Amino acid sequence: MAIKTRSTLADLERPDGSLGHYDERTPLSTPLIGQDGAAKLGKAARNSQEGLSLTKEPLQWMRQLSACFSWRLIVMVICSNHVLKGFVSEGLVTRTMEFIFGEFRVSAARLQMLKAAAISPWALKPVVALMADIMPISGFKKMPYIVLTTLASFVAALGLGLRQVNSLEGIVLCLFLIFLQVSTINLLVDATLCEEVKENASCGPQLFTFSWLGIQAGQVVGLMILGPLIYHLGPRFSFLIAAPLIALMLWPALANFLGEKPLPEEERAPNTRVLRRHPVLCALTLLVGVLVLALLMGTFFLPEGMLVPLAIFICIAVPTSLWFFLRPEISGPITFYFIFGILTLNTDGALFYFYTDSADAFPSGPHFTAYFYTTGLGVAGVAGTLTGIVTGSDMFKTWTYRSILRVTMLAFASARLLLIPVLMRWNRSAGLPDGLCVLFVVFLQSMCFAWRWIPKQVMSAHLTPQGMESTTSGLIAGTANMSMILSQYLGGFVLQLMNVRPTGAPGDHYMLADLWKVESLGALAPCCILCFLPYFVPATSQTEALITERRDSATHGSPYERLCARWAAV
Secondary structure, three states, X not given: OOOOOHHHHHHHOOOOOOOOOOOOOOOOOHHHOOOOHHHHHHHHHHHHHHOOOOOOOHHHHHHHHHHHOOHHHHHHHHHHHHHHHHHHHHHHHHHHHHHHHHOOOOOHHHHHHHHHHHOHHHHHHHHHHHHHHHOOEOOEOOHHHHHHHHHHHHHHHHHHHOOOOOOHHHHHHHHHHHHHHHHHHHHHHHHHHHHHHHHOHHXXXXXXHHHHHHHHHHHHHHHHHHHHHHHHHOOXXXXXXXXXXXXXXXXXXXXXXXXXXXXXXXXXXXXXHHHHHOHHHHHHHHHHHHHHHHHHHHHHHOOHHXXXXXXXXXXXXXXXXXXXXXXXXXXXXXXXXXXHHHHOOOOHHHHHHHHHOOOOXXXXXXXXXXXXXXXXXXXXHHHHHHHHHHHHHHHOOOOEHHHHHHHHHHHHHHHHHOOHHHXXXXXXXXXXXXXXXXXXXXXXHHHHHHHHHHHHHHHHHHOOOOOOHHHHHHHHHHHHHHHHHHHHHHHHHHHHHOOOOOOOOOOHHHHXXXXXXXXXXXXXXXXXXXXXXXXXOOOOEOOOOOOOOOOOOOOOOOHHHHHHHHHHHO
C-alpha cells in the first residue's frame, strides 16, 4: 500500500465493534446527564433540530453539546479519543514503529509482519467486547478492562521509551499492549456514546462530530511534533511523551466518567446469555479472534515459509465461514470487502526503505528525512481523508453501492499507479521533486480511500439485524481489520517472491529495483474482483434497507439454516 496513512485509514475502516453493554433494566444515560441536564435537554434538542453550524457558531455549538451531555462524558471523549487515540496512537506511536523495526535491519517483508502483529488488537475488538459482556469484573463491564489495559500499556510505553525492552519480540509485545489499550478503550467509549445517543438522538451527530474532529486534530498535532522528535532524539523518545498521556486514562476511568452502574450481586457471575441468544455470531467472532492469535503466534514461532499456508488458510476459512453461516445479504458485502482488503497487497515496509534509505544504501533514492516522512506525509494523508469525507458525502449521496465501488476502486487503483513513475525514478528525469510527487499521491490515495469508506460505514449499519446491531458490527469490524492485517502478510510474501528485500543497508538499490512491479500488482489486483461485484453487493442506494425479510435473523436463507431445516425434517 503506497499511502503512509495506512494505520489511520485502516482505523477508519473499523466500526466500533461494541457488543452492546446494555442492561434493559438499567437506564443508560442517567449518570451522564448533569444535574441541570434534564432541564436543558429540551431546549438543546430544539436547537439541534434547528441546526447550529460548527463553522459559523462554534461557541453556541459547544454550549448545545454540553447541554445535551454531561461534562464527564465530554471529558472522557477528550481523554480517550482526542488525546489517546488521536494524539498518542495515530500521531506518535503508529508512525514510530517502522523506524524502530528499521533499526534492526529487518527485511521489508519482515517489517510488515511485525507491524501487523503489533496492530492486531484492532482485529480483536469484537472478542474484547464479547469478553466484557460475558465476564464482568467486580460488578463492572467497562471500568476494569480500561484500568487493566491502561496499566499494561503504561508499563509497555515506559519499557520502550527507557530502552528496557530491546528484543524484537519484546518490542512487538509492548506495541501490542499499547494498541490493546487504545482499541479496548475506543470500543468501550464508543459503546457508551451509542447508548447516550439512543437517549438523546437529536444531539447524536454533534457528539460524534466532536469525537471525530478531535481525533483528527490530535493526530495532526502529534504528527507535527513527531518528525522533529525522531530526527533529534530518536524514535523511542516519543514513548516517554506518550506514557503519561496513556496513564491519564486512569483518572476518568476510576472516577467512572462513563457513568457505569455496578451490576447486582446476582448478575456478577459470568453471563452466557449473549452466547445463547446469538450463538452463530458469537462463534464467528471467536473464530476471527482465534485466527488472529494464530497468525500472531505464527509470526514468532513459525518460519516465514510456514506463514504462507497459514495466511492462505485464513484467507479461505473466513469468507467460507461467513458464506455458510450468515444470510446472503450480510455475507456478500462483508466477503467482498474482505477479499478486496487482502488483494491490496500492502507494501509499506518496502516503501519505508525506499523513502528513507541513506545515500549509501540507495544512491538514487528520495532520501526523505524523518520529519518529512512522518509529519509531511502524515499531514497530507489526513488532509486527503478530510477532503474525501467532505466531498464524498454529497458526491455519492444518491449513487448505488455498486456504482460507488466501481468508481472508487478504479480511482484508488489509478491514484496508486501514480506512484510508479516515482518508484522508477522517471520524475527525476522530468525535473519533478520527489517530495511534491509523493505528497500529491498520498493526498489522492487518502481521498479515494475516504470516498469508499463513507458508503461502507452506511452499508455496515444496514447489515445489522434487529436486536443484533452491536454483535454484527463487531463481526464486520473484526473481518475488515483482519483483511488489513493479512494484506501486510501477503504483501510481504509477494515482496519476498519478487526479491524486493531492502533492509536499509548498502545494496538496497538492487533490492528495490522491482518494487514498482509489486506496487502495480497491488493496485490492479483488487480491480479483478469488480466483475464479481453483482454477486456480492446489492444494487441499492445508501438510503434503502438491505435486510427486508426476517429482519431479526442473521442466518435466514444461509446454507447453515437450510441444512438445519433438513436435519429437523429428518
